[in-house]
Amino acid sequence: xxxxxxxxxHKHVLTPWSKQSAVxxxxxxxxxxxxxxxDAGKRYLDLSAGLVAVNLGHGHPAVVEAIKRQAExxxxxxxxxxxxxxxxxxxxxxxxSPWDEGCRVFFTTNGGEGNEDAVKMARxxxxxxxxxxxxxxxxxxxxxxxxxxxxxRRWANEPGMPGVVRFFAPYPxxxxxxxxxxxxxxxxxxxxxxxxxxxxxxxxxxxxxxxxVVGSNGVIVYPxxxxxxxxxxxxxxxxxxxxxxxxxxxxxxxxxxxxxxxGVTPDMIVFAKGVASAYVPLGGVxxxxxLAKHFDDNALMCGHTYSGHPLGMAAGLATVTTMRQxxxxxxxxxxxxxxxxxxxxxxxxxxVVGDVxxxxxxxxxxxxxxxxxxxxxxxxxxxxxxxxxxxxxALREHGVYAFGRYNVLLVTPPLTISREDLEFGFEALDKAxxxxx
Numbered sequence: 011x012x013x014x015x016x017x018x019x020h021k022h023v024l025t026p027w028s029k030q031s032a033v034x035x036x037x038x039x040x041x042x043x044x045x046x047x048x049d050a051g052k053r054y055l056d057l058s059a060g061l062v063a064v065n066l067g068h069g070h071p072a073v074v075e076a077i078k079r080q081a082e083x084x085x086x087x088x089x090x091x092x093x094x095x096x097x098x099x100x101x102x103x104x105x106x107s108p109w110d111e112g113c114r115v116f117f118t119t120n121g122g123e124g125n126e127d128a129v130k131m132a133r134x135x136x137x138x139x140x141x142x143x144x145x146x147x148x149x150x151x152x153x154x155x156x157x158x159x160x161x162x163r164r165w166a167n168e169p170g171m172p173g174v175v176r177f178f179a180p181y182p183x184x185x186x187x188x189x190x191x192x193x194x195x196x197x198x199x200x201x202x203x204x205x206x207x208x209x210x211x212x213x214x215x216x217x218x219x220x221x222x223v224v225g226s227n228g229v230i231v232y233p234x235x236x237x238x239x240x241x242x243x244x245x246x247x248x249x250x251x252x253x254x255x256x257x258x259x260x261x262x263x264x265x266x267x268x269x270x271x272x273g274v275t276p277d278m279i280v281f282a283k284g285v286a287s288a289y290v291p292l293g294g295v296x297x298x299x300x301l302a303k304h305f306d307d308n309a310l311m312c313g314h315t316y317s318g319h320p321l322g323m324a325a326g327l328a329t330v331t332t333m334r335q336x337x338x339x340x341x342x343x344x345x346x347x348x349x350x351x352x353x354x355x356x357x358x359x360x361x362v363v364g365d366v367x368x369x370x371x372x373x374x375x376x377x378x379x380x381x382x383x384x385x386x387x388x389x390x391x392x393x394x395x396x397x398x399x400x401x402x403x404a405l406r407e408h409g410v411y412a413f414g415r416y417n418v419l420l421v422t423p424p425l426t427i428s429r430e431d432l433e434f435g436f437e438a439l440d441k442a443x444x445x446x447x
Contacts, residue, residue, distance in 0.1 A: 041069060043426065044068070055434055055438070057411060058412045058413050058421070062225065062226075065424060066424065067424040073329050075328075076324045076325060077321060084320045096320075102330055106266045107296055111300060115294055115296050116310070116317070117317050117323075119316050120293045122150020123293060125256075127312045131278070131305075132217035132250040134304070136249075136250060142219070143177075144160050144176065145176050145179070146181065147160040148226050148227055153167050153171065157174050175210050177206050178202060183365045195233055218240065218249050220240065220253065221253075221258070222254075223258050223263060225257040226257075241276070252280060259285065262371060262425075264343035265339060278295055280296075281295075338425045345425070346369065346370055353366040353439075356375075356439055362377050365384075371423060371425055375421065388417050393417070397417070397446055405439065408442055
């Protein structure tokens with residue numbers, strides 16, 4: 011690490027989600043493909059695609075060139091003004107969306123803003139106020155999105171936004187519904203949703219917001235039938251179903267969106283991260299046409315200075331176009347068996363690994379004290395991040411970057427990663443896990 015960069019960081023930078031005195035990461039100066047490089051010349055395989063975001067890999071020339079061209083042409087325009095790149099990009103998103111009727115897009119700079127705006131739209135469309143969200147979910151950290159979040163990162167926001175109603179969702183490895191049978195888990199989880207709606211009043215609920223695969227809270231893939239059941243229940247009660255696809259969107263699960271991978275169509279999709287491969291901040295809400303037309307004669311009371319920012323539009327248009335051309339929306343299906351096999355092999359060598367789970371190029375390891383009891387290595391909520399910090403530090407020693415929290419490590423590489431680089435990552439993980447023995 012550069013002493014100058016280190017001292018400046020500790021003196022002038024507030025690092026997210028960290029005790030500032032404990033920040034001890036390398037200074038990254040450049041990146042290319044699946045690798046990061048620090049100021050000492052060491053390289054690190056990016057096994058988590060940043061924060062499940064750099065789907066195209068670092069520095070893809072098509073997107074870099076599009077950003078350069080846009081910077082020379084137009085760097086800012088008020089979002090109330092029409093813009094050629096924004097309209098072209100919105101049309102492309104409608105084309106790749108799961109809706110036959112198409113959609114309209116409201117752009118933000120991140121996923122948290124997108125979730126907040128989706129909630130506002132649902133409330134305006136339905137004239138209802140309550141919002142249903144799951145425990146063990148993350149929808150952003152700002153006061154509004156933080157209130158939607160169902161884990162301990164929301165605690166600093168509380169009491170937060172009113173009208174939020176939480177429910178338990180399936181978690182097959184450690185079921186809150188006391189069953190090891192996936193079908194029974196789904197049945198009990200959906201009955202739980204029905205019970206919550208009964209006690210809250212279906213006529214009072216504007217939207218249900220859910221990650222179609224739980225993200226940073228453990229990459230939990232719901233048992234077959236659960237998402238379809240949510241779709242059926244919300245449709246019956248006139249509740250807007252919002253998929254938070256900030257992590258799962260744009261090829262992460264092996265299709266354009268998780269909605270398509272699982273064959274369940276929501277009413278809105280919130281996106282960010284992979285839409286521009288995280289090269290510039292970009293997010294938004296895709297609203298199916300039958301709902302979006304509400305705003306033809308009713309004012310849309312959402313707005314941001316940087317909504318539809320030209321650099322973001324150029325980066326997003328180039329990213330999604332490139333992913334289409336290079337077949338990257340489906341590439342995660344090719345990577346899935348190799349990732350699962352590699353992580354299962356690591357699990358066999360380390361009793362601390364209780365579970366390997368995932369879909370596409372979206373996987374996680376869960377760490378336990380005892381495989382038989384499935385007791386977590388550390389408590390989940392308000393837990394101790396020291397063990398995962400030791401593991402990620404050891405991974406960096408072996409030339410790999412990955413992130414996690416509490417008792418989960420995410421393995422979510424760029425969709426462009428090679429099989430050889432995957433193998434390197436698994437070998438490093440196998441060595442680094444000794445620190446949790």
